Amino acid sequence: MSDDIRPILVVGSVALDTVHTPTEVASEVLGGGASYFCVAGSLFAPIQLVAVVGDDFPAAHRALLESRNIDLGGLEVLKGKTFRWTARYSGIRLEQRETLDTQLNVFAGFHPALPAAYRSSRVIFLSNIQPELQLEVLDQVEEADFVACDTIKLWLDTAHAGLERVFRRVDCVIINDEEAVQFTGQRFLPSAAHVILSYGPRAVIIKRGENGSLLFTQDRVFFAPAHPLETVRDPTGAGDAFAGGLLGAVARAGHSGDDVLRRGMLYGSVLGSLAVEDFSVRRIVQADTREIERRLSTLVDMISLNGSRAQ
């Protein structure tokens, strides 16, 4: 990684996940949107993490993050228990998820406090925490080059107005297809995307899981296919890993032109595909630059009109 790549700031959750699939269980593994984002993004740029954990957060998880060029100066450790989340996946490709238990613990009182050094970050990811907390982050940063936010259905139902305020202040909204339809009341994704664009962001990314993702800007659309899967072991974190690849590509390029965003979408697909191949961030941790570039070249070929594959 080149020394002059500036860090990405991410604010979100770090959790201990327990995940059930029809054949396996993983207990209290490293989870939370910010964790997936960090581990994926750190393949591209240094990361500044703002989150909170309890004093029970395992040293091994902390060591893993520290080993990956992730600055933990903004990781608050509070007396008490770390955020815990338990879910069960089912379906032929584990496409159905049921949340069995959510214990916010120390996350319940979380208010992001940015270390002074983080306030000048130029590339920022607001993971899917409450819109009010996303706004608190924006109030603490100086003018950034590229701010992206993600959200979840819960905030559409309970914090619609807050979400609108976030959308007015970011460069890129990342949202899944059902959420985009629900938020805008539009049946079709292009209309839904343009309603969100009307709040002000330059780009809207609509995630469709194994069906890939769409990037809408004012007058263009880009489609990033999902990397062809041969296995899914744990679908958790695919969206945050996707964001890590995307913002990683932006940070590495030093700008967010259409060419960077489009290629960044493909890096996002690559990181999402890695995320689901094992529990927690295990598979992402195993990937090196060569493997990432190999998967990227498969995706580039999947959208190439050439009669033969570029070597």
Place this chain on the structure above:
Amino acid sequence: MSDDIRPILVVGSVALDTVHTPTEVASEVLGGGASYFCVAGSLFAPIQLVAVVGDDFPAAHRALLESRNIDLGGLEVLKGKTFRWTARYSGIRLEQRETLDTQLNVFAGFHPALPAAYRSSRVIFLSNIQPELQLEVLDQVEEADFVACDTIKLWLDTAHAGLERVFRRVDCVIINDEEAVQFTGQRFLPSAAHVILSYGPRAVIIKRGENGSLLFTQDRVFFAPAHPLETVRDPTGAGDAFAGGLLGAVARAGHSGDDVLRRGMLYGSVLGSLAVEDFSVRRIVQADTREIERRLSTLVDMISLNGSRAQ
């Protein structure tokens, strides 16, 4: 259209469809897979149609087909009623279909009989009729350059062995995602595609409706996005219109290299997007070359990594 483009032979159903949506009904409109294929494909190449209708088949429908460079020398007219099909669509984007009634009528005894002039066709589409009838067609043709087949779930359940025999004798299998999973017993589409490739076809196309379609060849995958929809009035026939665009592109190019197949997938998406915007083939009939090329250029831009749109 250039005079030296050789015709495409299509064998399939011509029907009178009655389609209900939550807000509209269309009664006894021109339907059947072969009709959609013909009207779409005739934008690219002359068409030879082999099908059967009853003596009640409306003159206006016949005139429409004749007006489009579609040879009806192989359209048998039998005493009796034309195949009738009635369905109801529901869901936010009309994505759910319920068949209310199927009356095979004269189609029940259909056995394709190819006029002598059709037997030397080089590009052939076997629409989703019974595998045994698809095989009867193959027994009547000389060596072709490119034969593609489609199928439906019914034949997976009732004619699995026949379908395998068809797959062994075609160049391209077109199938939807659920059917591919069911036919092969594979959970993931790449594995499913490779099982079908092992029967011998050079290409397997997996259709995913509004999620686009995938082209698998031995060592490559291409993803064709669906054209961004702003409306759906009647989803019937999208798959056959897709095939019309794809085989039309092959016929026009005079070969089926990867470059032609990949671009042909995009033409397929264009024709599929037109098909769903109105009942029957109405919207396809309205389209001219300029509109087709405009939609194609949108799709090409949707998979372009360039920072700005090619003019």
